[in-house]
Amino acid sequence: MSDTNQASITHFKQLATLVAWDEALGSHVYIENADLVMRGNTVIHAGKDYAGPADRVVAGNGLMAMPGLVNVHSHPSSEPGNRGLLEELGSDKLGQSSLYEYMPVFRTGIETAQYSNQVAMAEMLLSGVTTFVDMSLPRPGWADVVAAAGIRGVLGPMFRSAAWRTNDGHSVEYTWDEAAAQKSFEAALAVADSAINHPSGRLGAMLCPSQVDTCSPELLKAAQAAARRLGIPMQIHAAQSVVEFSEMTRRHGRTPIEWLDDQGLLDGDLIIGHGIFLNDHRALYWPHADDFGLLQRSGAHVAHCPTVFVRRGIALSFLGRYLRAGINVGIGTDTFPHNMLDEMRLACYVARLQAGHFRAASTEEVFNAATINGARMLGRDDIGRIAVGGKADFSLVDLSHPYMRPGREPLRSLIYSAGDRAIRDVYVDGAQVVKDGKLLTIDIERAMQEVERAQAQTIATVAQRDYAGRDIDAMSPRVFPSRA
Numbered sequence: 001m002s003d004t005n006q007a008s009i010t011h012f013k014q015l016a017t018l019v020a021w022d023e024a025l026g027s028h029v030y031i032e033n034a035d036l037v038m039r040g041n042t043v044i045h046a047g048k049d050y051a052g053p054a055d056r057v058v059a060g061n062g063l064m065a066m067p068g069l070v071n072v073h074s075h076p077s078s079e080p081g082n083r084g085l086l087e088e089l090g091s092d093k094l095g096q097s098s099l100y101e102y103m104p105v106f107r108t109g110i111e112t113a114q115y116s117n118q119v120a121m122a123e124m125l126l127s128g129v130t131t132f133v134d135m136s137l138p139r140p141g142w143a144d145v146v147a148a149a150g151i152r153g154v155l156g157p158m159f160r161s162a163a164w165r166t167n168d169g170h171s172v173e174y175t176w177d178e179a180a181a182q183k184s185f186e187a188a189l190a191v192a193d194s195a196i197n198h199p200s201g202r203l204g205a206m207l208c209p210s211q212v213d214t215c216s217p218e219l220l221k222a223a224q225a226a227a228r229r230l231g232i233p234m235q236i237h238a239a240q241s242v243v244e245f246s247e248m249t250r251r252h253g254r255t256p257i258e259w260l261d262d263q264g265l266l267d268g269d270l271i272i273g274h275g276i277f278l279n280d281h282r283a284l285y286w287p288h289a290d291d292f293g294l295l296q297r298s299g300a301h302v303a304h305c306p307t308v309f310v311r312r313g314i315a316l317s318f319l320g321r322y323l324r325a326g327i328n329v330g331i332g333t334d335t336f337p338h339n340m341l342d343e344m345r346l347a348c349y350v351a352r353l354q355a356g357h358f359r360a361a362s363t364e365e366v367f368n369a370a371t372i373n374g375a376r377m378l379g380r381d382d383i384g385r386i387a388v389g390g391k392a393d394f395s396l397v398d399l400s401h402p403y404m405r406p407g408r409e410p411l412r413s414l415i416y417s418a419g420d421r422a423i424r425d426v427y428v429d430g431a432q433v434v435k436d437g438k439l440l441t442i443d444i445e446r447a448m449q450e451v452e453r454a455q456a457q458t459i460a461t462v463a464q465r466d467y468a469g470r471d472i473d474a475m476s477p478r479v480f481p482s483r484a
């Protein structure tokens, strides 16, 4: 969408509440009975009493406008196919994680990736996400699929030097193949190029060496050089499992965070996916390190995705500790459902449980994490906030929804009670993508049918991939047995 003075002006008039950015305060603020005005894809007024021209006026009574949420970590091309299979699975003998025994075995294939991507983006848009980081394997056409959804996407093509596998359920083997890594790195660079130069103007890129324990120093160095050349950030999974921590300390005598620092990677251009298993985590014993201090001093960011870990009894300890030490933490969904409001609620509750204290993460901190912190790690100050000159990426929340009432504190009501049920309309880059709770841009039914087909295929063939040859009912029993 063009951003010229000729672009049409839309005036959201007399919004009951506007969550606007106050630059002087360095904070979001509530403004009651406010006007929000966009010209094309840009906000030109966010406050009281707009008196300028407008091509279209939208009544704002009963509505709250809030900034679009920024989802900093997701795997949309594969996660929707895991619904109903993976929620209660982890490996007893691999630190409760599902990464090694289950994820590689259940994964739906690349031929379903675009449909899976669409299902996930639908979930995001309907829960108020306007920007997301999409960490997937490189594939042709990826950028066009994301752009067509109307969302703002940061494509994060993943590549690695080694694949992992368990052959016994209690140890993990890494198969190294640098030639294959080089090929997928080149494919990743092509994806980054297609995103950065995409005509939609809504796409960007980051480079994602997949995991700290699967990438060689050479691959990481090449990735860092390319990211610097392109002026884009990197994200890597690190400190995400006990297995990974043990593997890195076994290989190098260094924690995953220390090792990243040794490679010269730990800086303000790196996002750590998860950052849970620092040396002081209660599941580890490695007292002679200071991962937290290293993170704090480095300026590296953390993508915090509570759901996928809490399902397995694992949690970051704890969100408020990281934030109050100045570590920039954003929120990601990682798994299904891609519902940021659910994720934000869980982020609040889990931090409080981990700390044993109700002040361990405030609503303000979590809302900031899901907006401006996420924007900051993407190097942007024009999203994650509603401010003049910024992008017109925002949601309109229905304050008349029963879960939003009584209406004293709309963001608390949204996060703790209503969730996505109260998201009425969503705009990205000035264009409406959700109207009256319905998505305008994706054929969800078609995409869902393809994901269902792919999951059925995965289920039928799971025994061929499982190290013990188990069928689906042995690997992932249903909640109740079926009776004839």
Ligand SMILES: Nc1nc2[nH]c(O)nc2c(=O)[nH]1
Residues within 6 Å of the ligand: 075, 099, 210, 211, 237, 240, 308, 334
């Ligand atoms: N939590 C994680 N999810 C993942 N998906 C994927 O493809 N890789 C990972 C991972 O390393 N961690």
